[in-house]
Amino acid sequence: MLVFAVGGQEFALPLGGIVEIARARTPTPVPGAEPGVLGIVPFRGAMVTVIDGRLRLGLSGAPMGRAGSMIVLRDSGELVGLVVDAVARVALIHPAEREPLPAALRLARTDLFLGVVPRRDGGYLFLLDAGAVLRPAP
Amino acid sequence: MADGGRGERERLERDFLAEAEEIFDALADALRSLEEGLGSGPPRRPLVNSIFREVHSLKGLAGLQGHQGIADLAHALEDLLDRLRLGRADLSAAVLELLHETFDALQSEVRALGGPRSAARVHGVLEERLRAAAAGADVPAGREVSPAPLGIDPRVVAALSEYEERRLAEVIGNGGVILLVRLRLGPRDFDVRLREIVGRIESRGEVICTVPVLEKGDETDLHFTLLVTSDGGAEGLVHLLQGAPATVEAVASPGAGSAGAKMLPPDEGREEARGVSDSLRVPVARLDDVLAQVADLSIALAAVGRSARSLCQTHPVDRQARELDRLVRELVPRVRALQRSTIETRLVPVERIFGRIGRMVARAARSAGKEVEFHTLGGETELDKAMMDGVASPLVQLLRNALDHGIEPPDEREKAGKPRRGRLVLSAFQKGRSAIIDVSDDGRGISIERVRAAAQAAGLVPAGAALSEAETRDLIFSPGFSTAARVSQDSGRGVGLDVVRRSIRRLKGTIVVRWLQGKGTTFTIALPTTLVLVQALIVRACGQRFAIPIGAVRESLRLESARLRRSGSEEIYDHPRGPLPLMRLASLMRPDQEGSMAESKYAVVAGPPDRPVGIIVDGFVGQQEVVIKPIGQRLADLPGLAGATDLGDATAVLVLDPEGLIAGGSRERPLP
Numbered sequence: 029m030l031v032f033a034v035g036g037q038e039f040a041l042p043l044g045g046i047v048e049i050a051r052a053r054t055p056t057p058v059p060g061a062e063p064g065v066l067g068i069v070p071f072r073g074a075m076v077t078v079i080d081g082r083l084r085l086g087l088s089g090a091p092m093g094r095a096g097s098m099i100v101l102r103d104s105g106e107l108v109g110l111v112v113d114a115v116a117r118v119a120l121i122h123p124a125e126r127e128p129l130p131a132a133l134r135l136a137r138t139d140l141f142l143g144v145v146p147r148r149d150g151g152y153l154f155l156l157d158a159g160a161v162l163r164p165a166p
Numbered sequence: 167m168a169d170g171g172r173g174e175r176e177r178l179e180r181d182f183l184a185e186a187e188e189i190f191d192a193l194a195d196a197l198r199s200l201e202e203g204l205g206s207g208p209p210r211r212p213l214v215n216s217i218f219r220e221v222h223s224l225k226g227l228a229g230l231q232g233h234q235g236i237a238d239l240a241h242a243l244e245d246l247l248d249r250l251r252l253g254r255a256d257l258s259a260a261v262l263e264l265l266h267e268t269f270d271a272l273q274s275e276v277r278a279l280g281g282p283r284s285a286a287r288v289h290g291v292l293e294e295r296l297r298a299a300a301a302g303a304d305v306p307a308g309r310e311v312s313p314a315p316l317g318i319d320p321r322v323v324a325a326l327s328e329y330e331e332r333r334l335a336e337v338i339g340n341g342g343v344i345l346l347v348r349l350r351l352g353p354r355d356f357d358v359r360l361r362e363i364v365g366r367i368e369s370r371g372e373v374i375c376t377v378p379v380l381e382k383g384d385e386t387d388l389h390f391t392l393l394v395t396s397d398g399g400a401e402g403l404v405h406l407l408q409g410a411p412a413t414v415e416a417v418a419s420p421g422a423g424s425a426g427a428k429m430l431p432p433d434e435g436r437e438e439a440r441g442v443s444d445s446l447r448v449p450v451a452r453l454d455d456v457l458a459q460v461a462d463l464s465i466a467l468a469a470v471g472r473s474a475r476s477l478c479q480t481h482p483v484d485r486q487a488r489e490l491d492r493l494v495r496e497l498v499p500r501v502r503a504l505q506r507s508t509i510e511t512r513l514v515p516v517e518r519i520f521g522r523i524g525r526m527v528a529r530a531a532r533s534a535g536k537e538v539e540f541h542t543l544g545g546e547t548e549l550d551k552a553m554m555d556g557v558a559s560p561l562v563q564l565l566r567n568a569l570d571h572g573i574e575p576p577d578e579r580e581k582a583g584k585p586r587r588g589r590l591v592l593s594a595f596q597k598g599r600s601a602i603i604d605v606s607d608d609g610r611g612i613s614i615e616r617v618r619a620a621a622q623a624a625g626l627v628p629a630g631a632a633l634s635e636a637e638t639r640d641l642i643f644s645p646g647f648s649t650a651a652r653v654s655q656d657s658g659r660g661v662g663l664d665v666v667r668r669s670i671r672r673l674k675g676t677i678v679v680r681w682l683q684g685k686g687t688t689f690t691i692a693l694p695t696t697l698v699l700v701q702a703l704i705v706r707a708c709g710q711r712f713a714i715p716i717g718a719v720r721e722s723l724r725l726e727s728a729r730l731r732r733s734g735s736e737e738i739y740d741h742p743r744g745p746l747p748l749m750r751l752a753s754l755m756r757p758d759q760e761g762s763m764a765e766s767k768y769a770v771v772a773g774p775p776d777r778p779v780g781i782i783v784d785g786f787v788g789q790q791e792v793v794i795k796p797i798g799q800r801l802a803d804l805p806g807l808a809g810a811t812d813l814g815d816a817t818a819v820l821v822l823d824p825e826g827l828i829a830g831g832s833r834e835r836p837l838p
Contacts, residue, residue: 056710056810056818058801068797070812073462077798105451106798164800 031119031153032099032112035087038147039112039154040119041161047100052078052111062164069098069109076100076109084110084161086136103162110161119153121145126155179279182231186276189220193269194521195545196220197262202541204262214251221247224272236275239289242296243268249300261299267330268292278368291336318346318417322377322391325533330375330393337374337395344374345403346415347392353559353665356388357522363410364392370406371396378530378566386662388562393417450551453511457698460508461793461812464501468814470494505793509698512552516594516601517545519558527565527590534569537576537586543593549601550696556673557603557693560666564605564689565590567662572609572687582684584608599700599717601693608686612679614638639679643667673697674715674808674823676774697794697808702821704787704813705770707751711819712783713792713811714770718824720778721771722786730766739769739780746771748780749828772824779828794821805829 029040030049055067055078064083068075078098098109126143129135130152140160144152196217203210225240243265249255271292326334337344347367351359364373374393396403400416407414474491481487520542531538549557573579573588580586591606614635621627621641633641645664670677675693694700694717702713703722729740730748737748748769769780792811806827810818 053816056820058797058804058807058810058820060804061801065800068801068810068818070465070795070810070816070818073458073460073465073795073812075795075797075810075818077800079800108798108800 029119029121029155030099031116032097033114033116034081034085034112037085037087037154038116038151039085039156040121040145041099041101041110041156041158043118045101045103045158047102047107048072049115050098050100050109052096052098052109064164066111071100071107071109074107076107078109078111079162081110081112085140085156101158101162103159108162121153121155179231182227183276183279185227186224189224190269190273190276191518191521192220193217194525195517197265197269198521198524198540198542200257200265201262202539204257204259214247218244218247218251228276233275233279235289236272239268239272239275239293239296242293242300243272246296246300255300264295264299268296274373318393321379321533321535322375322393324535325377325529326375333374334393342395343399344417345394345396345400346417347394347403347407348413348415349390349392350387350411351390352387353563353662354669355559356562357558359410360390363407363412366406366410367392367394367396367403370398370402377533378526379533386665388566448511450512453508457505457508457512457793458795460501460505461795464498464505465812465814465816467494467497467501471498502791506699509696509793512550512696512698513548514551514554515545516547516549516554516603517542519554519561520545520592520594523558523561523565523592526562527569530566531569535575536569536573536588538569538573538588538590541589541591541593543591544595547594547596547601547603548695549693550698553601553673553693553695553697556669557675557691560669560677560691561592561603561605563662563666565592568605568607568609568687572607572611574610582610596695597692599695601695603691603693604688605691606686606688611681611683611685611687612642613683617641639681642679643677671805671826671829674825676825699791699793700821701789702792702811703770703789704819705768705783706785706787707783711787711813711817712751713813713819713821714772714781714824715808715821716789718772719770720773723769723771723780725766725769725780725782727766737766737782741780746778746780748782750782751822770824773828774825777828779824781822781824781827792819792821 029042030046031038031040033039050071053069055069057067058065061067064080066078066080069078070076076098081096096111096113097115098111099115100107100109102108125145127146128143129138129141130144133152135141137160140156142155142157144154147153196213199213200217203213221240221244225237225244228234228236228240246255246261246265250257250261255261271289275289334344349360349363360376364376367373372395374395377391377393379389379391394403396406398406400414404414471491471494474487474494477484477487478491524540524542527538527540531540568590573590574582574584576586579588589606589608591604593606594601594603596602618627618633618638618641621638621644622629626641626644627633643663643666667677670691670693673693674697675691677689677691679687679689681687694715701716703716703719705712705714723739723741725739731738731740737750739746739748746769748766766782768783768785770783771778771780773779790813792813794809794811797807797810804826806823808821808823808826810820813819
């Protein structure tokens with residue numbers, strides 16, 4: 029899984045749907061876009077819909093600007109870019125390491141997560157469901 | 167057998183299916199030409215020859231693939247065609263009907279092969295009749311068992327072909343179950359969904375016939391009645407059709423008599439079947455990938471070009487730098503040509519849909535009890551594959567309207583001094599970078615006074631409003647007009663036309679209507695040949711660039727401030743040709759904010775000729791050919807946007823669709 033950081037937290041996405049990791053560029057806003065969608069940028073001859081990782085993952089703080097990386101994912105024939113603060117590493121996560129979401133966390137959207145992996149420092153690595161991340165909040 | 171062998175066999179089977187579809191396309195057209203020539207002497211020999219050749223290749227291909235049933239039936243058909251072309255058998259209406267039935271049987275058999283399980287079908291009777299016809303005997307009539315007593319809707323019975331009636335009788339005779347499936351499908355994607363549902367039924371049975379039914383009162387959706395035999399019985403079928411907007415009724419079963427009808431709730435939002443073409447050998451998605459790669463290449467080349475140019479400027483005397491710049495410049499038109507030809511591979515002749523639509527219209531006419539002849543012209547006109555898929559439904563809707571409301575019943579026509587048979591014409595031609603499609607009928611036309619009265623009754627226009635004739639005609643496309651079913655029926659037309667116009671707009675096309683009262687009606691649809699590559703005007707506004715397709719631009723204006731004025735909330739420019747309403751792109755980009763009244767310097771005039779609108783821009787950047795790329799589904803399907811493009815600097819530029827922009831900005835009501 030690809031591990032990346034957004035708003036001081038660590039998240040992981042399955043490598044399967046990831047097309048490429050690119051530098052985030054200023055997107056062109058599109059009117060009428062759903063919340064969390066920053067706009068579009070051209071990418072390899074197509075258009076990528078750019079999603080603000082911080083907003084989408086329910087983290088507070090200012091919306092992301094142009095800094096950071098864009099994780100380009102393929103979603104039913106379309107390309108979607110998730111803007112994150114930084115891409116950290118690729119990690120192999122054994123199913124046995126995975127734990128259910130701790131209820132105490134009180135997350136805005138529990139449907140985004142497949143589970144967590146506890147870290148030594150007491151924090152969690154959040155395992156994301158790629159499909160759910162690409163859908164807006166219900 | 168080894169895996170490689172199986173893969174190979176599957177590939178061959180896929181090739182066969184694709185090739186068979188092409189043969190069916192050709193046969194459908196040829197049969198129609200045959201029909202048109204019927205009654206005016208013996209059939210043209212080249213035509214019969216071409217049908218013979220197509221059937222012959224189908225026979226050969228089916229034989230190679232081991233589909234003996236198809237090969238046998240094709241063989242019997244070939245024999246008959248052979249005698250027809252040698253003049254040893256006559257082409258009567260009955261023989262023609264037999265050719266149609268055989269064609270239907272072959273096609274449904276081949277299509278069933280693509281499904282998970284192919285139902286074994288017996289074509290013995292059909293083969294016998296073909297042989298009898300080839301021998302010059304009268305084609306025996308097949309109406310021995312009438313399905314009417316089964317309680318099947320007489321309109322459906324009227325539309326059954328002889329083959330279908332016979333097949334029905336056979337199934338009942340063998341103690342089989344006949345089930346009636348009623349479908350109600352939205353006009354936008356009915357063909358895809360119908361195919362999907364038939365596929366589901368055929369996984370456990372056989373669809374004996376599919377009849378489009380005109381439902382009074384429902385003028386938007388399309389209704390179909392399917393007669394089906396299924397080994398799972400009514401319950402199995404109900405289960406199979408879960409989630410589809412269908413009802414299942416048993417009309418004949420061995421013991422139980424007619425079982426109770428069971429209603430299934432319609433379920434929208436199901437996964438859409440993919441609209442991959444039947445006979446385009448390359449998956450469209452792969453073509454799009456190639457297109458995206460070529461676009462990527464041309465953008466990379468543009469970057470190289472910029473570097474070479476700046477190298478040239480910093481080292482003006484360096485011969486190598488100049489040489490590099492020249493070489494790159496020469497590459498640009500070549501890559502552009504490559505891009506253009508890649509886009510052109512997406513173009514397909516409209517013949518493809520004309521043939522399919524023609525067969526549907528013939529059926530619908532039979533079930534509506536109207537006599538019509540259907541002609542097509544300009545089938546070679548080319549359209550983008552995606553456009554083709556989108557335009558089929560609106561065309562069917564327009565033809566259905568013409569059948570239902572335009573063409574009068576035979577007796578009424580006779581009284582009006584017209585031939586009993588009505589005439590429907592579907593024609594297409596290329597006009598620059600557009601394809602024009604006309605749908606004409608010689609029916610009763612529309613009464614302009616009645617349209618006006620109906621629109622007033624529906625509250626679309628205030629009483630006593632002075633509307634031009636063009637504006638009045640335009641009213642029949644209003645959503646309110648079509649929902650007032652009774653009113654619009656009185657006025658002769660206007661049903662579901664709002665849906666048609668929306669579909670056409672979605673394809674960035676336009677539709678207008680003309681009519682002559684008592685003489686007929688013509689709808690003219692203009693569509694861009696492709697939505698992918700267009701010449702565009704690049705403008706600046708609200709701090710960003712926009713591309714506007716040149717075809718939509720009537721005029722570019724430099725605004726003189728003395729001619730600007732306000733009228734209520736509207737800005738008006740006193741153009742020498744008349745007052746021109748202005749609109750700002752800021753209201754599209756940030757609809758929540760009132761656009762600042764910055765200085766207006768320039769405007770791009772677009773919109774229909776009788777109601778142009780000026781779009782205020784800050785400046786013109788230039789004109790160039792752009793490749794329009796779709797913007798993702800996540801971004802609202804905004805009527806004013808055609809897509810986005812990359813001008814070579816890695817920034818997305820929105821491509822505007824002025825028609826949609828203007829329509830969206832006007833008082834058009836949102837959908838209920």
